Amino acid sequence: MIKKFAWGAFAAAVAFSFVTPQTASAQSAQDLINDGSDPTSILTYGMGYGQTRHSAMNAINLDNVSRLRPEWTYSLADSRGQETFPMIHDGKMYVTTHAATMALDLATGMQVWKTIVEYPAETPRVACCGIVNRGVALYEGKVFRTTLDAHVVALDAATGAEVWRTKSIDFKDGYSMTVAPLIADGVLITGISGGEYGIRGYIEGYDPNTGERLWRTYTIPAPGEPGSETWKDGGDAWKRGGGPAWLTGSYDAELNTVYWGTGNPSSWNAGLRPGDNLYASSILALDPKTGAMKWHYQTTPNDPFDYDTTNELVHAEIDGRKVIMQANRNGFFYILDRETGELVAAPKFIDKVNWADSIDLTTGRPVETEVATKARAGEEVNYWPSALGGKNWSPMAYNPNTNTVFANTNVIGMNYKAVEPQYRPGVFYFGAEFSWDWPEGDRGELRAFDPVTGELKWKDGVAIPRYSGVLSTDGGLVFTGNMTGDFEAFNAETGEKVWSYNTGSGIVGQPVTWERDGKQYVTIANGVGAVYTLFSGDERLASVPTGGNIWTFSVVE
């Protein structure tokens, strides 16, 4: 109880500080840097530039979580998968679907404004893995988002009126955008999707005031550019070389560096693009003002397996060293020095990985098995983890106090054979025949593990894998959602499920926690859909209806 009042006082103080020097809806670069320290707002994707998704709030805790109940719900009026990351500022929550951007009253969940996103009806063709949007960025009174047809849009945070709209590229060539933008050093940064459509990936910087594009850094170099030597034997393959950048990067303000992951090289047929294929399946360190590359680290050179390296790059300090951490699709957990890109550790974070034995910490390269060799040679192979990855996009949480990662992982393999790809603009460019190799039992596990050693602390298996984000709190809780609709809380130490509530549709959203008037809330979007639902054909989901809502919970007395 005492703690709660303390938070309230702090919140009030912060609220006042907003009112005085700036307009009520402004949020400065400094606010963004400080995000995570102020529980009354959520200004950055992942709850802080370091995307730890860990909150120091503990008003909701092991003692009272059983009394967690819905406070309000808001219908997204949409039947697609809902992956939006809710942002909070100045009494409003900002959420998205592929089809609209909305501002909600934080107290009641009532809609303040809703701005429809118009895009051509053909656009969903180029969205491989779900008609989704992952949320907004907030900066100086504006709300920024991307659209499925590859536009970047700025709205007035107060009214929802469009301020500017810039076309990034023609979606008909296979490009799309689902990413929540990032504001870093006053630049609006976005990444492109379309790794399965023969695109040439890129990351872009825009002027948040005007929508003018400031830079575009291709993730696949043209001949003569640095890195092009890793494509030189592939002919024109680089032109359709993939390397999308479809998840939001993180930002270190002190180093003034943005960290952004890139997706698989394309087509999947690695034999047609001999070489490492930089900068696909890589982690890039960029200068936010220019897009210039400071360093790069490639996780899966000459990737044949669709091992995107787009997953979130979580900041941590390990033995006094600033690092980024990533649970890669390929089954290894990468820890890199944030300043130099040097590999610090790369344990396996799931049980079954058969394409590589380990990552060589000296060379930074995988020690591959014959599965990888055979796959490149065009032989039929069974590889683990599948293209869905040891972990897919759904973001993990990291509790720095206990040095524990909480991540939703997959237990799925794949039967795979590379074939000659057929390129046609806007159509799948796989270059591989594949089918899933389902395990006998659980297809998913929520795993708690040590990032440096990969040592498992606990796991919670689930028949249908979870594709929701994870949230960790100092209340000793880990929140996530499952595909059949349960919003769940686990004991962070033991993995015991301590609470769950069925929301009526499957959850693939991102949980957040926040505070208002001294009270802690937890919010998640439900709405089943997206990559697993679409690709798996899992008929056990037949009784899980679609339809998205924003659910906000609090503890009842």
Next chain:
Amino acid sequence: MIARTARILCAMLVLFGAPVFADDAAIFKKAESTYKMFCAHCHGPKMVNPGTSSFDLRKWPKDNKEGFATSVLKGKGDMPAWGDILLPEELDLLWHYVKTRAGKEPEPFDSSQAVPPPQKDTPIEQAKAQLKTPGTLTACLAKNGGVMSSRRATGGAGMDYEVAAALAAELDMPLDVRWFESEQEEESTPIREIYALLAYEVCDIVPGFALYETSLSAFYQTRAALPRWDTKPDHLGMEFQVDLEPISVTDPYARMEMGVVYRTADLDRSIEKIADMEGLKIGVEQGTLAGVLTLRQGTEAMALDAVTLNPGPDFLWEMEQGSFDAALVTVGAYDFHKKQNFISTLALDEYRHPLGFNISVAMLGRKKAMRDVFDPAIARMIEDGTLQDLADKSQYTYAKPRQPWVQAHLTMQTIISMR
């Protein structure tokens, strides 16, 4: 190009009923990879999905190809339209995949597939084996077809007649013609009559077959009456109905177009659209497509001042006599008028309305081996100018076929917007 053209036509025909593929395993493999490329990521591997986020295709009725095609090409609900990107043969492969339930169930019974395919070696041998009268190619031609076909004391004349003769020559055979005449019955349409002529095997081929969506789907009206033809037996009365069969068509060899005819003194402008005729006294051929287009796409002033007349040869004669100054008509009608009135003062402007119909040769679906001979021949005759020469000989203003080969079903929307 030729192969592509043939494929597209094959595809259209599979869609509308004619069997094309022989090798089931090969088709299935293609169908499967097409499904994976376009559909699997929403409709699930092997069409297995929960049916919540996307439609469960296992529930799609096996007899509703047309609905399937519409949903795929134009989109439905959350599904995007694929019409501008999907190749026609891919649509057919997808339908094959869906109707066989991802290859798990046999294809629904189709009587035309029960006929064993011919075992002859070369395309010509296979084609010859399918003729109704061995050693002769028999064509049905309209007796009163203007510059396209007309009967002569010996043989015939007109573009369609010449094409039929050229195709017979490809088979190294004489041409025999059955001259038919539409019955103009209420329930009869020229298209159904052609289906009936083919199904009753009055002839092997019917040239002059206009390619539009409905003309290829008339098969679904399962019975139709026969028109009259020159050697029609007396016992086949008007009430006699023929069970229809799927048909097949060759690549188109010409295009039926509409143009603006004017009196040589009166055209003081260049015409780029129908509305450009404003200010001229306009003639409207009642109840024809050209007439509808004139009224729908012309200006209000034009319509108010227009002279509306019954269709037929008299229409252009009225213009010759000064009843009006200009009109949109089919180019063939103008050709026929010129042919019959060689001192005519009418002229045909260069403008052509974008809406037109490609003309091909129809045959029974199970006799499609002929197509393997005719398609390359048609392509060659377009290329080397033979068809242009035959048209000149027939006094027919020749237009080459244009994509799309098959005109989609005409809606009021098309009629208003296609200008």
